[in-house]
Amino acid sequence: MSNTNGRTAIVTGAARGIGAAVARRLVEDGFSVALLDLDEAACQPVVDAIGSAGGRALAVGVDISDEAGVEAAVTQVVTELGDPAVLVNNAGITRDNLLFKMSADDWESVMKVHLRGAFLMSRAVQRYMTEQRWGRIVNLSSTSALGNRGQANYAAAKAGIQGFTKTLAIELGKFGVTANAIAPGFIETEMTAATAARIGVSFEEFKAHAAAQIPVGRTGNPEDIAHTVSFLVSEGAGFVSGQVIYVAGGPRA
Template identity: 60%
Template sequence: MGRFDGRVAVITGAARGIGFGTATRFAEEGASVAIVDLDGGAASEAAAKLSVADGAKAIGVGADVSDAASVDAAIERVVSELGGIHILVNNAGITRDNLLFKMTEDDWDLVMGVHLKGAFLMSKAAQKHFVEQKYGKIVNISSISALGNRGQANYSAAKMGVQGLTRTLGIELGPFGINTNAVAPGFIATEMTDATAARLKLDVDEFRRLNAEANPVRRVGFPEDIAAAVCFLASDEASYITGQTLYVDGGISLGT
């Protein structure tokens, strides 16, 4: 028996990285999984890699989370093909880093659209089903960058906005049996952070070493670390927790 037997979990931006690691964990624990990604082909390929339990399914769904019609169509497809929806993980994200004086309106709008508007639209579409069944779990992916990070005015603002959205949905949706929480990762070894190393003209291993040395536990995080936290918050073990943001960052936010 898995914690998520009979449950349907939707994870956005899950074709790779933290999202795929989270989808893998849900599948391992018995859930049917929908991988939602802007690249529908990549979503389907990622879903095909998941080892689901007997009776469970995995599908890939192409969708633009910043577009309401696309979001609504994705949720309806999930419900139609997987038989319902019980868990939503808002993970989709992009970066358009730059210092303020170089940052364009498009840089700002794209990041806000995917991270913050995307979480809003996906949550709005899913809650219709959650309210009707008096059950649902929403886990939003924030970031330690919500506390402020040079060259990430757009990303930091979006990720702190995600925390405000999380608290508000906790208040609004709690009476309907819906828990809403967030996870704020620190440095996680993914393709995205490897790309940051390349942009900074640093060797990937050296970049990871420097980030490991900056936190108390002296290692970098991996998608599996975030997946463990997300799955806890999406489980019935966390049914008395809502509106909270859990920092999973090796302790760097402690300021040590």
């Protein structure tokens, strides 16, 4: 992809799953990449693998819901890799339960990571993007934004991400900064494996049941999302902004 060499990208929740796949893909596309995660040590194997392949990457430990922590993390990225031109807000957690069983803490925890975290990270990096007159923000939503039993907190947060994304597109567009959201369907990650365990079925059975309902006949993998991120942060996607792309193996309303 053109004109990515020398640019810096930040990916949150990058220790594993979708975040790690996105980080690896962005390095392939020519970016230097900062992998942010609550567990910095968990990012190191990905960073080491990127370095061994000739790429440039940095692991940074941060709680993205902590304002001071976010500012310090972004400053570290700027110092060690350069001004960020790409931000992928991928970090997320689940605290699933039916509404009448869901605690206020479970609600707040999900909102803090998904919404407060995306807000703090986006606010921290936008100053560098607007100064450069070029930037790409990609936020991870979910098909759960359309509603999903047992996920009132997660669904609300992911729907909020979509409104947040559209507003960023309106506010930042005149500075050459685009903002888009990706809403994955069933992706094979530790999070979906944990969901299978929670409801008492094997992961293979869980995947087979999901695949039977997906038009393309399979479940997704983290690389499916990474490919979509790769397009959205490319030079050629400069006229795509404020969109929600459902990467789910079929249409979603």
